Amino acid sequence: xxxxxxxxxxxxxxxxxxxxxxxxxxxxxxxxxxxxxxxxxxxxxxxxxxxxxxxxxxxxxxxxxxxxxxxxxxxxxxxxxxxxxxxxxxxxxxxxxxxxxxxxxxxxxxxxxxxxxxxxxxxxxxxxxxxxxxxxxxxxxxxxxxxxxxxxxxxxxxxxxxxxxxxxxxxxxxxxxxxxxxxxxxxxxxxxxxxxxxxxxxxxxxxxxxxxxxxxxxxxxxxxxxxxxxxxxxxxxxxxxxxxxxxxxxxxx
Amino acid sequence: xxxxxxxxxxxxxxxxxxxxxxxxxxxxxxxxxxxxxxxxxxxxxxxxxxxxxxxxxxxxxxxxxxxxxxxxxxxxxxxxxxxxxxxxxxxxxxxxxxxxxxxxxxxxxxxxxxxxxxxxxxxxxxxxxxxxxxxxxxxxxxxxxxxxxxxxxxxxxxxxxxxxxxxxxxxxxxxxxxxxxxxxxxxxxxxxxxxxxxxxxxxxxxxxxxxxxxxxxxxxxxxxxxxxxxxxxxxxxxxxxxxxxxxxxxxxxxxxxxxxxxxxxxxxxxxxxxxxxxxxxxxxxxxxxxxxxxxxxxxxxxx
Numbered sequence: 001x002x003x004x005x006x007x008x009x010x011x012x013x014x015x016x017x018x019x020x021x022x023x024x025x026x027x028x029x030x031x032x033x034x035x036x037x038x039x040x041x042x043x044x045x046x047x048x049x050x051x052x053x054x055x056x057x058x059x060x061x062x063x064x065x066x067x068x069x070x071x072x073x074x075x076x077x078x079x080x081x082x083x084x085x086x087x088x089x090x091x092x093x094x095x096x097x098x099x100x101x102x103x104x105x106x107x108x109x110x111x112x113x114x115x116x117x118x119x120x121x122x123x124x125x126x127x128x129x130x131x132x133x134x135x136x137x138x139x140x141x142x143x144x145x146x147x148x149x150x151x152x153x154x155x156x157x158x159x160x161x162x163x164x165x166x167x168x169x170x171x172x173x174x175x176x177x178x179x180x181x182x183x184x185x186x187x188x189x190x191x192x193x194x195x196x197x198x199x200x201x202x203x204x205x206x207x208x209x210x211x212x213x214x215x216x217x218x219x220x221x222x223x224x225x226x227x228x229x230x231x232x233x234x235x236x237x238x239x240x241x242x243x244x245x246x247x248x249x250x251x252x253x
Numbered sequence: 254x255x256x257x258x259x260x261x262x263x264x265x266x267x268x269x270x271x272x273x274x275x276x277x278x279x280x281x282x283x284x285x286x287x288x289x290x291x292x293x294x295x296x297x298x299x300x301x302x303x304x305x306x307x308x309x310x311x312x313x314x315x316x317x318x319x320x321x322x323x324x325x326x327x328x329x330x331x332x333x334x335x336x337x338x339x340x341x342x343x344x345x346x347x348x349x350x351x352x353x354x355x356x357x358x359x360x361x362x363x364x365x366x367x368x369x370x371x372x373x374x375x376x377x378x379x380x381x382x383x384x385x386x387x388x389x390x391x392x393x394x395x396x397x398x399x400x401x402x403x404x405x406x407x408x409x410x411x412x413x414x415x416x417x418x419x420x421x422x423x424x425x426x427x428x429x430x431x432x433x434x435x436x437x438x439x440x441x442x443x444x445x446x447x448x449x450x451x452x453x454x455x456x457x458x459x460x461x462x463x464x465x466x467x468x469x470x471x472x473x474x475x476x477x478x479x480x481x482x483x484x485x486x487x488x489x490x491x492x493x494x495x496x497x498x499x500x501x502x503x504x505x506x507x508x509x510x511x512x513x514x515x516x517x518x519x520x521x522x523x524x525x526x527x528x529x530x531x532x533x534x535x536x537x538x539x540x541x542x543x544x545x546x547x548x549x550x551x552x553x554x555x556x
Contacts, residue, residue: 098527215316
C-alpha cells in the first residue's frame with residue numbers, strides 16, 4: 001500500500017495506511033475507531049476502509065463520525081467479516097483509508113432536524129458540530145433511534161439543542177416535520193422512506209435530504225455497482241451521493 | 254541500469270509505454286482514478302462497455318463478495334456511444350495513454366452500428382465485448398458459440414476502421430477454436446478473460462442474490478483458470494493477446510506475460526487498491542532489472 005502519489009489538493013481523496021489511535025467497543029456490536037489521518041471531511045462523507053491485504057477483496061465504506069482535521073473517527077457496527085476484522089484492531093495498528101469520499105449534506109440554517117436510525121446516527125455527530133460552527137444561531141434537534149440500546153447520547157447532547165431518543169420503536173414517530181427548515185436522515189431505507197412520506201403529508205417533502213446506502217466496490221464512482229435510480233436518472237451513491245434530496249430518490253409523495 | 258523502455262510494448266502496431274491497462278468496467282472513463290493517482294503512468298485504459306443506446310443497467314443487487322473474488326451484475330450501465338463521444342472521448346485522448354474503447358451489444362446490428370459510429374472517433378483500439386454475462390440478449394451468447402463469434406467479428410471487421418481486439422468469454426465452448434476464429438476473421442488482437450458465469454443464493458429468501466440469477470465472477474479466485482486460458486489461446490493464434498483475470502500483483506502480471514500475453518488488464522484489483530496498477534508497473538520493472546531482461550517481450554510466452 002502507498003500514500004497518494006499525485007494530488008495533495010484539498011477536497012481530493014487520499015489513500016494510505018494510517019495509525020489507529022483508539023478502537024473502543026461501545027456495545028455488543030457497535031464500535032468507534034479513531035485514526036490519525038489529516039483530513040477535511042465534511043458531514044455525510046465516508047471512507048473506504050481495509051485492514052487486510054487481499055482478502056476479503058473489497059474495502060468497506062464507513063461514514064465519518066467525527067473529524068478534528070488531524071484525525072478521523074468512525075462509528076461502525078459489526079455486520080460481517082470485514083467489520084468483524086475492524087473490531088479486533090487495536091491502537092497503533094495500521095488501517096488503509098481511501099477518502100473522504102462522496103458529497104456531503106448541504107449547508108443548512110434555521111431550524112434543522114437530524115434523524116438517525118441505528119448505525120445511521122454516525123454522520124450526525126460531525127453534522128451537528130459543523131452546522132453549529134457555520135451557523136451558531138441555528139436550532140439543531142437530533143432524533144436518534146436504536147433497536148435495543150441507546151449509545152453515545154451524552155456525546156450527542158453536547159452538539160445539539162435537543163436530543164430525542166427512541167429505543168425499540170420508530171424514531172420517525174417522534175418528529176413533527178412542521179417548523180423545520182431542513183430535515184436530514186440516515187438509517188435503514190424503510191425508516192427514511194417512512195420519514196419522507198410523513199414529511200410529504202406535512203408539505204415538507206422538499207426539506208428532506210437522505211443518505212443512501214448500497215453495497216459498494218470501488219467507492220469512487222468507477223464500477224457502478226451502487227447505482228441508484230433517481231428523478232434525474234441513475235446516480236452513483238458513492239460519488240454523486242450518498243446524500244440526495246428525498247424527492248430525487250423517493251419520488252413524489 | 255534499466256531504462257523505462259524495458260516495459261515498452263507493441264500490441265497490434267499500437268505502442269504502449271508499459272503493458273498495464275485498466276480493464277473495462279472497473280475504471281469508468283478514467284476520471285475518478287485520475288483524482289487519486291497519476292493515470293498517465295498507465296499503459297492504457299479500456300473504457301466502460303458502451304452500447305449503441307444508453308443503458309441504465311440491471312435492477313437489484315449488483316455486487317456480491319465471494320471467497321477471493323466478487324460477482325457483479327451491473328448490466329452495461331453506460332451513456333451510449335454518442336454520449337461517450339460527446340462527453341468522454343476528448344478527455345481520454347488528452348491523457349497520452351492508449352485509449353481502448355469497449356463496445357458491447359445485443360445483436361449484430363447493434364454492434365455494427367456502434368462500430369460505425371466509433372469510426373468517427375479518435376481511439377487506439379476497439380475492444381469488441383462479446384462476453385458480457387450480464388445482459389439478457391446478446392452479450393455473452395456471441396462469446397460462447399464459435400460460429401456466432403465468427404459472424405459478429407466478420408461483420409464488425411468489415412465496418413470497423415480501427416484496430417480491433419475481441420474480448421473473449423471464459424464461458425466459451427472452445428476457447429482455442431474461438432480465438433482462432435477471431436484471428437481468421439481479421440481481428441488484430443484478442444483479450445481474455447471476461448468474467449465467469451456464476452451464482453449466489455440468499456438462503457433466507459430461498460432465492461438467487463442477483464435478479465438475473467447468474468452474474469460474472471472476477472478477482473483472484475479466477476486467476477489460475479484465466480492464466481490457463483490465456484496460455485491456450487496464445488498458443489493457438491499469432492495475433493497478440495491481452496491477459497485478464499484476477500491480476501492484483503506484479504507477479505500475477507509476469508505470469509500472464511510468460512503465458513503468452515503481450516499486455517495485461519487489471520480489473521477487480523483496482524477495488525483492492527485504486528493505485529494497484531502503479532505497484533504492478535514498478536514491480537514488473539524491478540523484476541526485469543533483477544533478471545537482466547532488456548525488454549519484457551523477451552519473456553513473453555516463454556512457458
